[in-house]
Amino acid sequence: MDDVLEKMFFIRGPSDSFAPQQLSEVVAGLSFEGNPPGWLTLELPGDAARLLTASFLGQEETEVSPQEVGEVVCELANIICGATLSRVESETTFRLSEPRLLIAGERPGGCGTAMHAVRIGSGTLVVNFKMEECACPCSSERAS
């Protein structure tokens, strides 16, 4: 994830080992088919999303539109997911769904989810990633 942010978003931020308490106004996610299947979500505050968008598009933060923010955050989810899956040893080709913005209550959850967080400006980008091969008895929950 750090590689993605540095190379294409020109941002380098310290990693966090836990998700902070923050209002994540922008949430994007996608699923992938393959062996195994899974999903990825990312979430961040609005200010951080605008900073990322401005950096990606080469604009001032005040110039970016909400639509552009949504498009860039979705593309970020796509790139992180694809780059992560490229490192997974699998005999099948992974097929990524089209990333989309999620609303409250749509975030998937459950055990076996890996989390990574990076400080972006005054907020934190949190990425959750899961490959569906957890054999534990816990049930998956939807975040409220």
Add this chain to the structure above:
Amino acid sequence: MSYRILIVDDSPAMRSFVRRVIHLSGVDVEEFREASNGARALDILREHPVDLVLTDVNMPEVDGEQFLERLAEDDRLKGIPVIVISTDATQNRISRLIKLGARGYLSKPFLPEVLRAQLEGVLETIRV
């Protein structure tokens, strides 16, 4: 020499990014055209001359692989060089796309300098 470039990607953000990187690279671009999928890209190529195509792989309707296949089947279009940009960096995918005729391959994330180097390499073959 200035070039006519077609960018094919279902992400408007990615199309903007690629356009900006090409612009900053110093390559002289006469015209940019954009398409959100392979089908639309083929329509554009049949109507307008293009010197180079940069395309994503995972797109609706006609994806990047299908796009390369259809280009190769069309005598009028098969000589147009294509650079593929994709999130899939596996050797299987890269090999398959090169076999389908891609002249270059970039996996995301990439540094702008890497895109510039690929562009210059392919455009040099056009100049020659």
